[in-house]
Amino acid sequence: MAGRLEGRKALVVGAAGADNMGQVIARRFAAEGAKVAVAGRNRAALDAIAGEIGGVAVECDFSERASIFAMVDAAKTSLGGLDIAVNATGWGLLKPFLETTQEEIDKIYALQLRGPFQFLQALIPAMEEKGGSIIQISSATATILFHDHDAYMATKAGTDHLVRSVANQFGDKGIRVNSISPGVTETPMTADAAAVPGVMDAFVKGYPLGRYGTSEDIAAGCVWLASDECFMTGQNLQVNGGLTLRANPSKADIEASVVAAMVAA
Amino acid sequence: MARLDGKVAIILGASDPRSMGAATARRFAAEGAKLVLAARRKDAVADVAGPLGATAVACDITNEDDLIALAKAAVDTYGKLDIAINYAGIEGGAPVIETTAEMLRQQADVHFVGTGLFIKQMALAMKDGGSIITASSLTVLVQAPGQGAYAGSKGGADVLVRVAANELGERGIRVNILAPGFTKSAMTDAYFAMEPVTRAFLKEMPLGRFPTVEDIAHCALWLASDEAFVTGQRIDVTAGQALRRTPRADEFA
Secondary structure: OOOOOOOOOOEEEOOOOOOHHHHHHHHHHOOOEEEEEEEOOOHHHHHHHHHOOOOOEEEEEOOOOOHHHHHHHHHHHHOOOOOEEEEOOOOOOOHHHHOOOOOHHHHHHHHHHHHHHHHHHHHHHHHOOOOOEEEOOOOOOHOOOOOHHHHHHHHHHHHHHHHHHHHHHHHHHEEEEEEEEEEOOOOHHHHHHHHOHHHHHHHOOOOOOOOOEEHHHHHHHHHHOOOOOOOOOOEEOOOOOHHOOOOOOOHHHHHHHHHHHHHOO | OOOOOOOOOEEOOOOOOOOOOHHHHHHHHHHHOOOEEEEEOOOHHHHHHHHHOEEEOOOOOOOOOHHHHHHHHHHHHOOOOOOOEEOOOOOOEEHHHOOOOOHHHHHHHHHHHHHHHHHHHHHHHHOOOOEEEEOOOHHHHHOOEEEHHHHHHHHHHHHHHHHHHOOOHHHHHEEEEEOOOOOEOHHHHHHHHHHHHHHHHHHHOOOOOOOHHHHHHHHHHHHHOOOOOOOOOOOEEEOOOOOOOOOHHHHHO
């Protein structure tokens, strides 16, 4: 049986960490029949995933405009076209609002707002002839709050609105642009926090479906948005088990949950 | 393996072959689902159900006994219920100052009370989790003068869906809203017959064409399938019109 992305050409940026969300998305795309270019900063990690899925590796520094444009160009050239592009980069900065430094604000702005902006600027000309589907990985925290996450949340929310505007402008070129919002997800980025007993117990109370998400959930959402069957554009798809119906735990909730886990142990 | 192998689905509002319900039924059948199709007119829905090997049931969404019988038909015939989709809807437009109590109650009865009872009875019949989808409307998001009673009743149902999703998650039941835009279907023939109307609407669609009932069916398939870790959400399939506006009546000249 043919895969749902048979013959499509896809670029996934943010795929240079072992088993991170970008790599899981790239694997799923390949399993659905797509030819995939994986991009990021770590050459060895990119070569490993590209080798595994029969794709191509493209180095990219998402904080540099020239690097972003060169990545899109290299991906399109080596794949022989570009139908799908996913931005799964991000920096999960946790820092109290009053202590967030100018350097941190500048860095997260460059990665999570300027980078996605320039990625879209590079993708539109690359896709305008044949159309395509662009997917921005956002966050539930662009909608609901989380402590010590201000710079992260604000840039993610800004990029969601940019997605709407670009979708509105380039729909007539057959380009669809959407974002996906995961909640807290089992990834290498969250592994350290998740290893502390009690932490994830606090998070799971926010999930009506009784579990938090996996990168596979997000990859499934990406397949839907990427496929030609999807007639959505300018949307933000919440793939997080209903988290936005409730809330993330407060700092005090997490601390209490960790204490409870220590007492129980 | 097809995407709905082994699943049992109810689709309410499938009496016209060119409806969203019928298109969804065809797609679901092709993906391996067992189907119970329902509408007020049993003879009409039986014509849609026949070629798909589906069961046809008469059901008025405003009558809770009908909904109980509908869920029972799925469980009795196929042993369980996994997916339930409500496309039942009625038209009805008037400026607010001309809207009667009767018009408001009729819209509320089908779209708000009906949706609430539908979710209740389908959820009660789902013993091992499931996916409930209810059709809303672009008019909830984008102003449509003359559609106050319609949009208000749909908007009320949207809020109800979100509460239901929050409550039903612990049973493994997902509840979501599928919001079509101005879709070419059996229900919109009269509008599509008026060229100035379609021209004005098309201008407000970034993707440059009208949604089709097949587009809606594809989205229903995604929301129905087990791989959608999504609940309490509203998915707009509007060709991007949700980003713009509804044309004014004076543009239809």
